[in-house]
Amino acid sequence: MLHQLVYVSSSTEPISPDEISRILETSRQNNDRDDVTGLLLYHDQLFFQVLEGDQVCVQECFDRIKRDRRHGSTSVVWEYQVERRAFPQWSMGYAKPEDLSEESRSAAISLSKLLHKPADAREDPVIANLVQSVLSDFRGIT
């Protein structure tokens, strides 16, 4: 079985396109090595990221990400064993809000509001639906 983890986080400062490129370069190197795949969305100091792969590798990756000073707080919104990867082709895909449909964009924005809620969001079916809506709709991602 594969492990899939989705979190939202806020960046401590606005992130430039160059910084995003550097994050993606490091991510792709490490994730290739660890057979981790996923997707990163960034907009307006908010990150939405999907990590999937072996449970230990995903956890180690997320531990590194949480220690990264470019983040403020991180909040896990989805964490399950899954049968198949959603993004088998990307060691770390990247999407901008304009790559998403209106529905997914508003789902991603709703998820980002969870950052300020201390409660564990993982058990909430509304949140699960929002995550699925974002996951099921990706177009034009590099």
Ligand SMILES: Cc1cc2nc3c(=O)[nH]c(=O)nc-3n(C[C@H](O)[C@H](O)[C@H](O)COP(=O)(O)O)c2cc1C
């Ligand atoms: C938004 C964001 C997403 C990141 N995603 C990943 C990732 O998917 N994989 C990864 O290895 N590092 C990722 N990083 C970088 C890690 O936080 C960390 O800097 C890096 O893994 C350290 O790698 P090193 O120990 O090999 O230098 C991300 C950082 C940020 C800010």
